Amino acid sequence: MSSLLAPRPSRRGGAAALALAALLAGCAGVPLHTPAPAPASSPTTTAPDAAGPGAPGAPLQRPRARWHPVDWSELPGWDGDRVLEAWSALSRSCERPGAGWAALCADVLLNAPADEAAARAWLQARLQPYRVESPEGGAEGLVTGYYEPLIEASRVPRAAFAVPLHRPPADLGARKPYWTRQQLDTLPAAAAGLRGREIAYVADPLDALVLQIQGSGRLRITEPDGRQRTVRLAFAGHNDQPYKSVGRWLIEQGALRADQASWPGIKAWARANPQRVQELLWSNPRVVFFREEPLPDPQLGPRGAQGVALTPGRSIAVDPQSIPYGTPVWLSSTEPLSAQALQRLVVAQDTGSAIVGAVRADFFWGWGEQAEQQAGRMKQPLRLWVLWPRGPQS
Incomplete structure (x- = not known):
């Protein structure tokens, strides 16, 4: 991530680095975790080992x-x-x-x-x-x-859990860009590509949005037989549409001031304006798709762009x-x-x-x-x- 303002496209199946505050406010970006770039090289104009144990040396x-x-x-x-x-x-x-x-x-x-x-x-x-x-x-x-969201979910749709999280549609590569968020919600031809690709269902559409902004997260899933287990959702692709900040949209609508457009502020606005939540979601045309991964060690964070697990409080x-x-x-x-x-x-x-x-x-x-x-x-x-x-x- 990063921020709720812009996607973070460089994480390898990992957490986000999100600047949630910026993500929502509109001047930074929320990271969406796409494949990592190649590791950067050492400093170029001076040899990396130029600074010896004595005087610091040159910049x-x-x-x-x-x-x-x-x-x-x-x-x-x-x-x-x-x-x-x-x-x-x-x-x-x-x-x-x-x-x-x-x-x-x-x-x-x-x-x-x-x-x-x-x-x-x-x-x-x-x-x-x-x-x-x-x-x-x-x-x-x-x-x-940024952080790794932990969200309650159900393996099958039920009254309180009706918002699906999807694997990439089979025809994702055949259409560039792919359908927008609004088209996927309203057009039968677009929705057909997501049928049967559901991983799990969450209760709050904003929880689904924050997973997409962060690019990954944890789901505490209730299985059909009632058992619960925690899994990780990792970034698996997106619809190739531009990322638009919902925080920036609220500011432009006059619904929130810039200093109110934090993630808690956005959620509070959504609770007070349920009739406009769909409009809020559609203001961001980008949709992220996931893959489910096991969580063998709950103490380890998702993989960052370097390809190693992140450590809370010690990774940036x-x-x-x-x-x-x-x-x-x-x-x-x-x-x-x-x-x-x-x-x-x-x-x-x-x-x-x-x-x-x-x-x-x-x-x-x-x-x-x-x-x-x-x-x-x-x-x-x-x-x-x-x-x-x-x-x-x-």
Whole structure:
């Protein structure tokens, strides 16, 4: 994701990186998870190992960012984070190491630090911090939030569960673009392609919409025999129609102010205006189709664009033209609900169509109600520092 404003087309069957706040408001985009792009390369104008253990060295240039070497003392809150909690996220990225990371990743996977002090010492000995700036030198940016929806569903339609979620229609590739959302709802010829492609049914059409915006999610499904199980829905395609923000539509209609167009605000408007919900949904012509996947480990998030499972609170989505996948990042911002400092070690493992530019990130909150609340309101000032391998170690 990202945001409820624009789709995130780069996730590989994974969560979204959504900036729900932006997603709904209209200036960013909600990520829809389409196949991941190839991993980004290392910084190009200066060799990635140019910064040795002594002086920081020269800036490194990325296509959409400049990295300025700094001392560890510049990282706000560095001594206050439990950096060992990020080790599992770093280890998952090291299963798919990018350019410049092979040697260090072998050490990450074979030698887990014993405690906080050991983890911090390892990072400071082997990595060089760089302040992330725009090509023009700006160091201030924006962080939004995304999460993996968890929604109650039924395997068969019944009174309270009548909104279907679909696998890709068999003729999806034969028509470009495919039918719009409104056409699929109203034209018999369009609806015929979805017949028999139902995965499950949810109660609220806005729940179906948020799954499509996020590109994936979890369903707690009640089977016909009454048994319940939790599965994951992963992105499997879309109708090739443009994404339109429902939050932006409400603002343009004069129904909500920009500061009200959060996901909770949109849901409240829908409850108060049930006769206009269909009109709201049709304002976004894009429809996303899913595939069902098992959920063998409920503690793991969906796969991000890097191809590894996301870690709640320790994974972010970035612009891979600014920060390569798998890079440890020091993030400095504030929490959306409490305004407390949010300063911690995270790993760049995902991206989204709304996540563009140097100092831009989407923070993965996880799943469940609290994650939804945090992600839906997150639109905070941001500063970033990447941690990149030093030169050859002695």
